[in-house]
Amino acid sequence: xxxxxxxxxxxxxxxxxxxxxxxxxxxxxxxxxxxxxxxxxxxxxxxxxxxxxxxxxxxxxxxxxxxxxxxxxxxxxxxxxxxxxxxxxxxxxxxxxxxxxxxxxxxxxxxxxxxxxxxxxxxxxxxxxxxxxxxxxxxxxxxxxxxxxxxxxxxxxxxxxxxxxxxxxxxxxxxxxxxxxxxxxxxxxxxxxxxxxxxxxxxxxxxxxxxxxxxxxxxxxxxxxxxxxxxxxxxxxxxxxxxxxxxxxxxxxxxxxxxxxxxxxxxxxxxxxxxxxxxxxxxxxxxxxxxxxxxxxxxxxxxxxxxxxxxxxxxx
Amino acid sequence: xxxxxxxxxxxxxxxxxxxxxxxxxxxxxxxxxxxxxxxxxxxxxxxxxxxxxxxxxxxxxxxxxxxxxxxxxxxxxxxxxxxxxxxxxxxxxxxxxxxxxxxxxxxxxxxxxxxxxxxxxxxxxxxxxxxxxxxxxxxxxxxxxxxxxxxxxxxxxxxxxxxxxxxxxxxxxxxxxxxxxxxxxxxxxxxxxxxxxxxxxxxxxxxxxxxxxxxxxxxxxxxxxxxxxxxxxxxxxxxxxxxxxxxxxxxxxxxxxxxxxxxxxxxxxxxxxxxxxxxxxxxxxxxxxxxxxxxxxxxxxxxxxxxxxxxxxxxx
Numbered sequence: 001x002x003x004x005x006x007x008x009x010x011x012x013x014x015x016x017x018x019x020x021x022x023x024x025x026x027x028x029x030x031x032x033x034x035x036x037x038x039x040x041x042x043x044x045x046x047x048x049x050x051x052x053x054x055x056x057x058x059x060x061x062x063x064x065x066x067x068x069x070x071x072x073x074x075x076x077x078x079x080x081x082x083x084x085x086x087x088x089x090x091x092x093x094x095x096x097x098x099x100x101x102x103x104x105x106x107x108x109x110x111x112x113x114x115x116x117x118x119x120x121x122x123x124x125x126x127x128x129x130x131x132x133x134x135x136x137x138x139x140x141x142x143x144x145x146x147x148x149x150x151x152x153x154x155x156x157x158x159x160x161x162x163x164x165x166x167x168x169x170x171x172x173x174x175x176x177x178x179x180x181x182x183x184x185x186x187x188x189x190x191x192x193x194x195x196x197x198x199x200x201x202x203x204x205x206x207x208x209x210x211x212x213x214x215x216x217x218x219x220x221x222x223x224x225x226x227x228x229x230x231x232x233x234x235x236x237x238x239x240x241x242x243x244x245x246x247x248x249x250x251x252x253x254x255x256x257x258x259x260x261x262x263x264x265x266x267x268x269x270x271x272x273x274x275x276x277x278x279x280x281x282x283x284x285x286x287x288x289x290x291x292x293x294x295x296x297x298x299x300x301x302x303x304x305x306x307x308x309x310x311x312x313x314x315x316x
Numbered sequence: 317x318x319x320x321x322x323x324x325x326x327x328x329x330x331x332x333x334x335x336x337x338x339x340x341x342x343x344x345x346x347x348x349x350x351x352x353x354x355x356x357x358x359x360x361x362x363x364x365x366x367x368x369x370x371x372x373x374x375x376x377x378x379x380x381x382x383x384x385x386x387x388x389x390x391x392x393x394x395x396x397x398x399x400x401x402x403x404x405x406x407x408x409x410x411x412x413x414x415x416x417x418x419x420x421x422x423x424x425x426x427x428x429x430x431x432x433x434x435x436x437x438x439x440x441x442x443x444x445x446x447x448x449x450x451x452x453x454x455x456x457x458x459x460x461x462x463x464x465x466x467x468x469x470x471x472x473x474x475x476x477x478x479x480x481x482x483x484x485x486x487x488x489x490x491x492x493x494x495x496x497x498x499x500x501x502x503x504x505x506x507x508x509x510x511x512x513x514x515x516x517x518x519x520x521x522x523x524x525x526x527x528x529x530x531x532x533x534x535x536x537x538x539x540x541x542x543x544x545x546x547x548x549x550x551x552x553x554x555x556x557x558x559x560x561x562x563x564x565x566x567x568x569x570x571x572x573x574x575x576x577x578x579x580x581x582x583x584x585x586x587x588x589x590x591x592x593x594x595x596x597x598x599x600x601x602x603x604x605x606x607x608x609x610x611x612x613x614x615x616x617x618x619x620x621x622x623x624x625x626x627x628x629x630x631x632x
Binding site: 151181306 | 317318319435436437454455456464465466467468469470471473474477487488489491493494496497498499500501502532533534538541542562563564597598600601622623625626627629630631
């Protein structure tokens with residue numbers, strides 16, 4: 001398959017695995033890149049030294065391109081960038097911050113830079129900052145979300161119409177039908193998160209993977225609107241958070257309730273009651289825990305079947 | 317074009333115009349049906365006598381199939397059903413209520429019944445009630461929405477996987493890319509609302525149509541979570557409602573703020589400050605007010621271009 005994104009990233013299929021905290025370590029990343037997609041190390045849950053270790057191990061496990069995702073809200077984002085450059089990383093996905101912060105520096109170093117955006121305004125900012133592409137992330141996506149709550153269906157075509165750089169679609173994509181739908185909306189590639197979190201190679205806790213498999217169409221909620229919107233599985237903790245919001249708790253009270261390390265507790269340690277279980281609304285489409293290889297075969301097959309079905313529209 | 321929905325409804329293209337309050341009168345409906353789609357009269361803003369008048373005028377203006385949309389939360393829904401049957405209506409779309417209420421009766425009368433659902437549970441209920449198809453309506457859609465806030469991208473493939481009856485996709489579809497995306501997700505047809513509200517033949521006030529054209533990607537919000545979620549344009553009234561919710565107002569206070577007839581005031585009378593401007597998140601994709609004929613030509617052309625682009629994926 002060939003799109004502007006396969007050309008830009010020098011990959012075989014326009015399928016990118018999102019750099020998720022506590023999920024996207026070297027095992028998942030190298031497996032995805034070895035199948036012809038692009039794996040992204042999720043630096044958001046790593047200190048610079050650990051990130052270096054993952055990059056080294058990933059380099060040993062694949063000779064295909066892979067990258068890192070760096071959330072710019074991290075206070076030590078500059079150290080994560082430096083660690084990545086030291087280890088020879090050439091593909092950076094940045095998110096949750098101003099695309100101007102590192103893009104010029106990274107472009108000078110000959111890197112490819114992709115910024116994650118949740119509305120048109122930030123898409124334009126990313127293009128102006130010199131990014132090579134954007135990920136348009138719909139509110140279906142797990143984890144942190146834009147306050148505007150724009151869905152994949154509405155966000156992608158608007159970015160495509162207004163930007164000159166290619167758009168990668170993210171949010172709610174969990175199978176080959178979703179991939180072809182995203183490409184139909186004008187995307188040149190897709191970034192898939194939660195579906196890859198529930199694979200054998202994902203470093204998430206087995207409890208979290210099992211929870212994704214069990215989850216249905218109503219399983220996730222958008223919580224913490226006042227202090228930073230996040231999509232999580234509706235577990236005990238999430239229900240408490242929703243109640244607090246409905247009662248009009250203020251920001252300080254909500255921050256106390258949220259506390260810290262809840263992502264780690266939930267996703268990595270497998271505490272399904274107290275943890276913050278970041279997952280996309282597409283969980284209802286996920287019913288097993290395949291290897292990355294099995295998953296890629298399935299996705300590619302589904303894309304082809306869906307395209308054939310679309311062609312039959314005209315044959316009757 | 318041929319799908320299970322074009323077969324079921326005996327129409328040329330799998331494109332259905334949503335039955336919107338104050339928007340979908342006989343002029344819009346007959347124009348859509350004459351172009352080969354399915355027009356739906358929006359009975360939600362009509363008394364039974366007015367509905368009869370619209371059906372009569374629509375019958376005079378087209379010999380193609382058209383239908384009515386009946387919101388079951390209306391206390392006089394039975395009278396709207398009777399009025400429609402009296403005038404020979406054979407296609408019923410029901411929404412906002414229990415699909416069991418009228419489906420058996422309507423099936424006995426030889427009618428086609430389609431129910432609008434916003435999650436899987438109600439999709440299964442609609443199928444069990446004997447409906448011929450469902451509309452799966454994502455939270456992108458304008459007006460009343462399901463509390464679960466499931467998006468089109470996530471809702472449609474889950475309905476398709478679990479139901480035996482065909483699924484029509486709604487919510488966020490405003491151009492041919494969106495139509496092919498919806499079909500890729502497994503839908504057999506689409507229901508389009510806001511895009512048709514901003515056409516020459518729509519009975520909405522010109523101010524409302526202009527507001528849709530002006531609106532961008534961040535223009536709509538989900539308001540009134542506690543008393544019935546609704547997607548509206550973020551005007552003065554909507555901002556007041558959001559503030560009230562964020563302060564934890566209770567249901568009684570919110571109902572007082574909402575008051576009555578705000579839809580009419582906004583959509584039909586064109587009061588952009590005090591009105592409740594029901595519109596889908598896809599407003600950002602709408603940049604003109606074409607005739608229905610012009611719109612159909614454009615949509616069909618876009619579907620074809622998009623499908624050709626998808627086929628090129630494999631050619632490189």
